[in-house]
Amino acid sequence: MRTIDWNDESNSVVMVDQTLLPREYKEIECKTLSSLCEAIQVLRVRGAPALGAAGAYGIALASFLSGAKDMETLLRDLQVAGKALKSTRPTAVNLGWGVDRVLKAVSDAYDMKGVREIALSEAKAIADEDVATNKKIGALGAKLLEDGDTVLTHCNAGRLACVDWGTALGVVRSAVAEGKEIKVIACETRPLNQGSRITAWELMEDKIPVTLITDSMAGSVMRRGHVNKVIVGADRITQDAIFNKIGTYTHSVLAKEHEIPFYVAAPVSTFDFEGWEGSVKIEMRNPDELRFFGSEQIAPKDVPVHNPAFDATPMENISGIITERGVFYPPFLLDEVKV
């Protein structure tokens, strides 16, 4: 199934619970807005494009759950739901983008039934478009990969970060579908190990050769000539920087040092056209993510921890941004993307 979808029978949001991977593949159902918010918060569903769909489906879900007796109350309920959804992950621009797109669509409705119908059809359209978008990103990005390339990636910008196919890994999938032999080096991506838990898992499912390394090994494997390209996803792209999983900036410096092309693959919905690095709030996560691994204690219980979810990579470290509207190159004039 898709990473996130709508169940027409129970009018609920269904998703793959990614916190259980790779031990267990399990689909879960969110029947309430709070269960969906919790799922976003603890990363049962994660990845910028998938969060766009999650935000959109969240508004659809809220429209079905609302006990409102009139149009005005219903629309107010949806606004409240939108705020709750957006607050779960403050840095991810797609989440708010999905929420806002559905909220805007329902403003055209004539009655309450119309609100529900429009909310759901808009959310489904967002999910379908995401798959189509990723396929386009994949096709455009695949041209940048040569037969025999090894791609280093960070975190998971794969099909489980999207509705399907993937952005960074979508590029790899498209190249493989074209018959190119591509290998992937997956960085485990501390502290939540999306690289080892999710990227390694989904590539193995697809029989794409993958080797797992710790994040700290990236420099060493680049120095030994094992990496031809770096491709990562993005959570927000401002006029001056790419916000992506913490560790991305480190990889960009290493790629520059070793003259390895560093690409970002992301849908246009990831762009924050008016934003600058300084205006973006970086989500700080629970310090216990570095003190414990599941039940294992790996640091003193009270050690001070710095745990930002994202870092900012300045545009000068980036070789190209692969979007569904084309591949953009320095100096990255965002107006070209906007059009």
Place this chain on the structure above:
Amino acid sequence: MRTIDWNDESNSVVMVDQTLLPREYKEIECKTLSSLCEAIQVLRVRGAPALGAAGAYGIALASFLSGAKDMETLLRDLQVAGKALKSTRPTAVNLGWGVDRVLKAVSDAYDMKGVREIALSEAKAIADEDVATNKKIGALGAKLLEDGDTVLTHCNAGRLACVDWGTALGVVRSAVAEGKEIKVIACETRPLNQGSRITAWELMEDKIPVTLITDSMAGSVMRRGHVNKVIVGADRITQDAIFNKIGTYTHSVLAKEHEIPFYVAAPVSTFDFEGWEGSVKIEMRNPDELRFFGSEQIAPKDVPVHNPAFDATPMENISGIITERGVFYPPFLLDEVKV
């Protein structure tokens, strides 16, 4: 107590079991050579200088355990013990250095009793010298630190990597002892988390301010101006490179990019004066270290893994090497160190 020591009553090697930190502080006794080899192999004792003492005490232990009836057999037993000890960690030069120094010392003995006495006194001398050496490294290195500095370090080059005091953290300790305010950023050091488990623990014990980050955050904190110096230890120093815990090279590239001084603190016993990078065998560790964290599965069970214990940092990335014989600067003519 010291990280590793000799128990005169039971004639055995005692050590802090570092695999249990930070959950539990426990001293264990190795009464057989195989238990000592196991302890080295699974990193109950680790860190280049501590391994020098472990190798030395290992030969002393073997001299007490040997059932040899004559001198020739006893010396052969010690040679066999030395090979077994050295094979446990192939990259660490200090381990072999400690073994060889005791083996050389016992060659002066007149009888079997003399072999045991000399082996033990030489091993104890090595341990005592290590503490004195670290204090010298600390005093020399402390001059490089300014009041208010924040030092980023990787892995554990602290007192638990040595017999006492520490190399990289010895420099910090000496600066703090001189009244300077120094903060430390400890990288957790995947896959075995010596940074979060051991460095964070020992700095907190000493009330030196420490903040824990994932290895991947190093670039981000440097870019934000939070790091004034990087200081790491070393497991082997050849004519062209520093071998240290995997991830060190990545930090060196990041430090260069951000114009942050990158120091290596290590005793002269770490130098492999004739060696070159290409001639050093890098220890490859068990892939399961990246697939599991204790009982937690964090990657597909059969995912291919690249797991070198060390990487090589070329000399051009290093600002200075702090030894007990002085601080050495580029172009790092090892002959100066040797004298």
